[in-house]
Amino acid sequence: MVSKSSERPLFDQICGSGPVLLNVPHAGTDLPEALRDAMRPEALDLRDTDWHMDRIVRGVLPEGGSLMAAKVSRYAVDLNRPSDDIPLYETATTGLISTIDFDGTPLYRAGLEPDADTRTARVETFWAPYHDALRAEIDRIRTAHGYCLLLDVHSIRSRVPRLFEGRLPDLNLGTNSGASCAGALSDAAFDALQGNGFSVVRNGRFKGGYIPRHYGDPAQGVHALQIEIAQDCYMIERSPWTYLPDKADRLKGTLVRLIGAMQDFQPQEVQT
Numbered sequence: 001m002v003s004k005s006s007e008r009p010l011f012d013q014i015c016g017s018g019p020v021l022l023n024v025p026h027a028g029t030d031l032p033e034a035l036r037d038a039m040r041p042e043a044l045d046l047r048d049t050d051w052h053m054d055r056i057v058r059g060v061l062p063e064g065g066s067l068m069a070a071k072v073s074r075y076a077v078d079l080n081r082p083s084d085d086i087p088l089y090e091t092a093t094t095g096l097i098s099t100i101d102f103d104g105t106p107l108y109r110a111g112l113e114p115d116a117d118t119r120t121a122r123v124e125t126f127w128a129p130y131h132d133a134l135r136a137e138i139d140r141i142r143t144a145h146g147y148c149l150l151l152d153v154h155s156i157r158s159r160v161p162r163l164f165e166g167r168l169p170d171l172n173l174g175t176n177s178g179a180s181c182a183g184a185l186s187d188a189a190f191d192a193l194q195g196n197g198f199s200v201v202r203n204g205r206f207k208g209g210y211i212p213r214h215y216g217d218p219a220q221g222v223h224a225l226q227i228e229i230a231q232d233c234y235m236i237e238r239s240p241w242t243y244l245p246d247k248a249d250r251l252k253g254t255l256v257r258l259i260g261a262m263q264d265f266q267p268q269e270v271q272t
Contacts, residue, residue, distance in 0.1 A: 010130055011070045012054070013137070018064030019145040020262055021137060022057050023152045023211065025079035025130075026050035028070040032122075035076055038112035046073055048094075048102050050155045051231060051241040056248060057153050060255045062263060066141060068134060074098075075107060077122045079130050080152070080209035088209055093163065097122055102160045138215055138222060147221035149185075149262045152211045157237045158230035164205045170198040170233050171254070174208035174226040180216025181223035185265045189225055192261035196254050198233065221267060227258070 011028075027050045036044065054069040061067055070079055078096050081088065085096040094100060097119050099107055108114075114122070141148040158168050171193050175186045186202070193200045206228040208216075216224030231237050234248040 009071055010126060011068055011072075011133065013069075013133070014061070014065070014067040015137065015140070016061075016064045016066040017144075018062065018066070018263070019141055019147060020062060020064075020149045020151070020259060021066040021068070021141055022061060022259075023134065023150060024050065024054050024057050024067075024069040024154075025152065025211065026070065026074045026154055027052070027054040028072045028074070030071045030076075031073050032076060038108050038114075039075070040106060040109055043075070043101065043105075043107040045239050046075065047157075047239070048074060049241075050153075051235055052243050052248070053153055053155050053229075055243070056234065056252060056255070059248075060252050060259060062259050065259070066137060068137060070130060072126050072130075077126045079127060080154075080211050082210045082214070083123050083127055083131075088213070096127075102157070102163055104162050134211070134215070142221050147223065147267050149265065150212070150215060150222065150224040151259065151262065152209070152224065152226040153229075154206075154209075154226065155229040155231045155234075158232045159237075168228075168230045169201040169204065170230045171200045172204055172206045172228040172230075173200065173202045174206050174212060174228065175203060175224075176208045176213045176216060177203050180208055180212040180218070181225055182218045182265070182267060185223050185262065186225070188261040188265060189258055192257040193254060196250060198251075198254060218267075223265070223267070225262075227255075 029046055081096040099113050138148045173190055175181050190202050208226040212224035212226045215222055234251045235244055236242040
């Protein structure tokens with residue numbers, strides 16, 4: 001997919017033959033030139049990126065699995081927020097087109113924050129085409145198999161005091177408090193994450209953003225989960241955001257078990 005304004009790809013995509021779809025909406029680092037020019041120099045470090053998640057997901061993509069991975073930065077538009085920007089969490093967060101980072105630090109030079117027209121243009125240029133493609137891919141898989149198993153993959157620094165107290169658990173599974181997937185799949189996924197020394201929580205601080213909440217519809221055969229991974233499980237949490245292969249391999253082993261549990265899941269009633 002190519003954006004209308006920049007002619008640069010909005011996302012990478014692999015259309016597989018199986019029911020599993022891995023989606024990575026926050027690993028992108030592309031910035032529109034006008035946005036880059038308006039941002040504070042320190043914000044260009046893109047510290048809230050889900051660093052290396054696209055690389056890790058490619059390393060665990062199962063045979064026949066499908067993939068979508070955004071290339072545009074979340075500082076342009078947050079693909080895991082609704083287009084009307086209604087807050088998803090009662091606690092502190094950032095919005096659809098945020099003017100601050102996770103720590104509350106301004107992203108823009110004074111007076112250069114996006115106006116209403118800029119916000120509308122970003123939704124039309126980046127958010128809408130991505131979600132059109134994501135919906136089309138979910139529908140394609142569901143048509144082929146009668147159901148789709150969506151895993152929305154994220155990561156975040158393990159300590160962000162503005163968003164949560166202390167250190168985040170290593171692996172944070174979200175199912176919108178059980179609404180975005182079948183209970184049996186939620187239980188199987190949670191069990192698959194146990195062991196290997198990782199701390200695991202389900203529907204804690206991260207219950208799932210817009211993508212699993214909006215697309216997850218078990219009654220219609222779409223089962224969506226989100227996983228939020230503490231970044232010190234696989235990288236150094238400061239610039240230049242160094243990838244640590246040995247730690248990443250351990251994480252990937254656990255993700256393979258999670259995806260295997262998803263592949264083993266069979267809905268009781270397959271929608272057609």
